[in-house]
Amino acid sequence: MPHSTAKATSLLTTALAQHPVWQQLPAKELKNLEAQASHQTAASGTVLLAQGQLASRLGLVLRGELQLHDPDLGHAVRLGAGQLLGYGATPARQLTTWQATTLTDVEVAWWSPDVLQAVCAKHPALLCFFPSVTPPTAPSETRPAEGDAATALNLISTPIRTLIKCAPITLPPSSSIQATAQLMRERGVSSVLLMDADQLVGLVTDRDLRNKVVANALDVTQPVASIATRSLLTVQANSPAFEALLLLARHHIHHLPVLDGSELVGMITTTNLTEQHGASPVYLASDIYKQTTLDGLQTLSGRVKQLQQQLAAADASAYSTGHIITAITDALTVRLIQLAEQQLGPAPVPYLWVAAGSQARNEQTAKSDQDNCLILDDSYDEAAHGAYFKAFSKLVCDGLAACGYVHCPGEMMAMTDTWRQSRRVWAEYFRKWIEQPKPKALMLTCVFFDLRGIHGHTELLESLRQDVLVHTQGNSLFLAHMVSNALKHRPPLGMFGNITLSKNGDKPRTIDLKHSGIVPIVDLARIYALAAGVPVANTHDRLEVSANAGQVSEQSARDLRDALEFLAKLRIAHQARQTAQGQAADNFLALEELSNFERSQLKDAFGVVQTLQEVLSKRYSGGRF
Structure with missing residues (x-):
């Protein structure tokens, strides 16, 4: 039954005074908070807030019990008197998809978001209790600048196509230099693309006119093709804008033609992009490519931990964070390769520097060691070329170590002779691992089946990858061994669904988020992808394409992607907190860091992984014998 106004006020006064969060406020402010509350009573079975409404207000349960639940996925948690919701x-991740339904007769006090924001602005320490409140602006020296991180997230999701302002300005290559300059002046553009029929054959910029024509007093009646850049980098229209900015920074260029397949659709310039997205990760990558010494790279690499803090504060998805942090690792790797070539001279045979593990999957965090290798052209001769590539790979790997990417404990690096081989030898490695899947071979496949070319001749990896997929797709014996190996990493759930904490090692009573949570999902996705014969490396993308290929149901793939995102965000936030406190980042989470709500979600995530591990185990149980 509804309470009278007097009784409701008395109930709220008592609840605020005894509440572990609100009792930290001065008495005068508690009275003000009480005055701004609205009251609601509801019978059992009432939907208090439907999906999409949870973010509209903050509630405090005064009496009774209600349930927060996701009606689509079946996840649910119970809240009683004294607990907050909305x-x-x-957490922001659940605000749009969960709803609140009463389990008994209830009474709830409600406040608008503005009220909570005002309280937190005056008492910022309370923000630790409110994970989905945007923190108030603080001085830049005491708080990470979130704007740059947030705009970087937009770059991940924004297709280049949406940033093209006008149709491409083109001329045939036979046009005169003077006619080209006149067209650029009339259109107010800094570049013109040269088209021969339907083929893009060159690019002329205002810099070309200044440096090649004016400075050399060149005859302006000559064909413009004589001053054009012919070897062009291009980008696809559906690629993310972040990719375009990194490409511009990496190659020190300012203009990038945009294609849709083979059709020219426009031009992107550095100015176009940075006008809209002054993202610090892009400037960091750009600064990396400007460095001429290892000391300079070391200094810049120190910003990666701060960048992860910014991304965590901006509530970036783990998927976006992984791509952005990995892009910085890629930039450091490429610049170290360039510096090594400057020191040693050009490589004697074609090669490809290849990232393995989390870098290959675009899933790095600020705490990463290095996994990499070198694929050399089959013209490689150890006697003639071995010394060069040994010195070259050592310079790069030692440089990465100096920048904070420690040497792989298992020595799975290009500086190790075993992992610096010709394409022919690599093909033999993979053939042997697939045909004779012994324990060490299975361990190596977990590293080297996740590969991505970083610098050099990418065709060396692509042809090798296709050969490997031909031998793994449908190979039930090999996949059964992969499943058996993957099941060594189990989520820490006890017999009755409770989380079991570590009892040994340097971090007792914690959860290893990497090996107990994230690695099992990575292993499942890798097996699905190998069974489907798909070449992608990122775990999220693997799950999506594997579902399309029928290797896992769409619902199970979504569940695993959601579990991965939740676990990876916990890991990123945990590491960001450690970095902010001056501690070394690790993967060991204490349950005390989590709310009851988050603990419930953690159990759900582990349960999804456990269930799908069992499904895969049964599917391949006959293949091991």
Whole structure:
């Protein structure tokens, strides 16, 4: 039954005074908070807030019990008297998809988001209790600048196509230099693309006119093709804008033609992009490519931990964070390769520097060791070329170590002779691992089946990858061994669904988020991808394409992607907190860091992984014998 106004006020006064969060406020502010509350009573079975409404207000349960649940996935948690829900209290990830339904007769006090924001602005320490409140602006020296990180996230999701402002300005290559300059002046552009029929054959910029024509007093009646850049880098229209900015920074260029397949659709310039997206990760990558010494790279690499803090504060998805952090690792790797070639001279035979493990999957965090290798052209001769590539790979790997990417404990690096081989030898490695899947071979496949070319001749990897997929697709014996190996990493759930904490090692009573949570999902996705014969390396993308290929149901793939995102975000936030406190980042999470709500989600995530591990185990159980 509804309470009278007097009784409701008395109940709220008592609840605020005894609440572990609100009791930290001065008495005067508690009275003000009480005055701004609205009251609601509801019978059992009432939907208090439907999907999409949870972010509209903050609630405090005064009496009774209600349930927060996701009606689509079946996830649910129970809340009782004294517990908070809604804006601020419920993590942002669940605000749009969960709803609140009463389990008994209840009474709830509600506040608008503005009220909570005002309280947190005056008492910022309370923000630790409200994960989905945007923190108030603080001086830049005490708080990471979130704007740059947030705009970087937009770059991940924004297709280049949407940033093209006008149709491409083109001329035939036979046009005169003077006619080209006149067209650029009329259109107010800094570049013109040269088209021969339907083929893009060159690019002329205002810099070309200044440096090649004016400075050399060149005859302006000559064909413009004589001053054009012919070897062009291009980008696809559906690629993310972040990719375009990194490409511009990496190659020190300012203009990038945009193609849709083979059709020219426009031009992107550095100015176009940075006008809209002054993202610090892009400037960091650009600064990396400007460095001429290892000391300079070391200094810049120190910003990666701060970047992860910014991304965590901006509530970036783990998927976006992984791509952005990995892009910085890629930039450091490429610049170290360039510096090594400057020191040693050009490589004697074609090669490809290849990232393995989390870098290959675009899933790095600020705490990473290095996994890499070299694929050399089959013209490689150890006697003639071995010394060069030994020195070359050592310079790069030692440089990465100096920048904070420690040497792989298992020596799975290009500086190790075994992992610096010709394409022919690499093909033999993979053939042997697939045909004779012994324990060490299975361990190596977990590293080297996740590969991505970083610098050099990418065709060396692509042809090798296709050969490997031909031998793994449908190979039930090999896949059964992969499943058996993957099941060594189990989520830490006990017999009754409780989380089991580590009892040994340097971090007792914690959860290893990497090996107990994330690695099992990575292993499942790798097996699905190998069974489907798909070449992608990123775990999220592997799950999506594997579902399309029928290796896992769409619902199970979504569940695993959601579990991965949740676990990876916990890991990123945990590491960001450690970095902010001056501690070394690790993967060991104490349950005390989590709310009851997050603990419930953690159990759900582990349960999804456990269930799908069992499904895969049964599918391939006959293949091991």
